[in-house]
Amino acid sequence: MVTERGMGRPLLLLHGFTGAGRSWADHLDAFAGHARVLAPDLPGHGGTPATATLAAMTVEATADELAVYLADEGALPAVVLGYSMGARIALRLAVAHPEAVLGLILESPSAGIADPALRAARQEADEALAERIEWQGIGDFVTAWERNPVFATHAALEPELLARQRAIRLASEPAGLAASLRAAGQGAMEPLHDLLVAVTAPTLVIGGTLDTIARPRAEAVAAGIPGAHLELLEGVGHTPHLEAPAAFRRLVTEFLQEVPAA
Numbered sequence: 001m002v003t004e005r006g007m008g009r010p011l012l013l014l015h016g017f018t019g020a021g022r023s024w025a026d027h028l029d030a031f032a033g034h035a036r037v038l039a040p041d042l043p044g045h046g047g048t049p050a051t052a053t054l055a056a057m058t059v060e061a062t063a064d065e066l067a068v069y070l071a072d073e074g075a076l077p078a079v080v081l082g083y084s085m086g087a088r089i090a091l092r093l094a095v096a097h098p099e100a101v102l103g104l105i106l107e108s109p110s111a112g113i114a115d116p117a118l119r120a121a122r123q124e125a126d127e128a129l130a131e132r133i134e135w136q137g138i139g140d141f142v143t144a145w146e147r148n149p150v151f152a153t154h155a156a157l158e159p160e161l162l163a164r165q166r167a168i169r170l171a172s173e174p175a176g177l178a179a180s181l182r183a184a185g186q187g188a189m190e191p192l193h194d195l196l197v198a199v200t201a202p203t204l205v206i207g208g209t210l211d212t213i214a215r216p217r218a219e220a221v222a223a224g225i226p227g228a229h230l231e232l233l234e235g236v237g238h239t240p241h242l243e244a245p246a247a248f249r250r251l252v253t254e255f256l257q258e259v260p261a262a
Helices: 021-032 059-072 085-096 116-136 138-145 149-156 159-170 174-184 193-198 215-224 245-258
Strands: 002-005 010-014 036-040 078-083 101-107 203-208 229-233
Touching: 002 021, 010 021, 010 059, 010 085, 021 036, 021 159, 021 245, 036 059, 059 085, 078 085, 078 245, 085 101, 085 174, 085 193, 101 245, 116 138, 116 174, 138 159, 138 174, 193 215, 203 215, 203 245, 215 229, 229 245
Parallel strands: 010 036, 010 078, 078 101, 101 203, 203 229
Antiparallel strands: 002 036
16 A cells, blocks of 8 residues: 655655555655655555564565565665665665665664674564554553663653554554564664665665664664765654654755756
């Protein structure tokens, strides 16, 4: 399932784990004033079911599939904006298919886990979480997921916004989210740290100063990509697009205006 809005140069929006294309709803009108916005539900999320095999849901396979999708849509090259899990997929797309990426915006990104032991430990943790989703059901899992320390700053968000985000999470199937964890978690993906230097697209990295867990990863990604620009929003955690929407929109629209045409 893909939400499409606007005209002009393509802008591909990639949501995070438990999200969907409509996670970007508050920004679509603003972005559509500058671009043809394409916001898909990633595999296992929203209206896109899990694939028959986990191999088809990996970060690598999803990036390959998105390159094909953009070509089929006549949307090459595209500016690609990804948040968290979506940022990892966007980064892989820029590394594996540079011809498909006109510009790159990475919100709270990670390049994966370089240390093999830590990567294996993360896979074990994600497998345990996947099993928990399967036996708990979507409601109990979402309640537990929203208590993740990475979302501590969400306590300051408006109840209506939190309710909309919860509804998006509840709309996914437990089996789809579990498969996504197993296939596309940080422990499952090929680490990209040594490949960041190969990113040729103009790059903007956005993070929050209060994101103590993921901020160092975002800083490392920005440092590794030639010419990348890092913006850390004050008083913001892991989700700048939710916590500081006006500042986030300004950064994205300014980037869209500055990226040279293909």
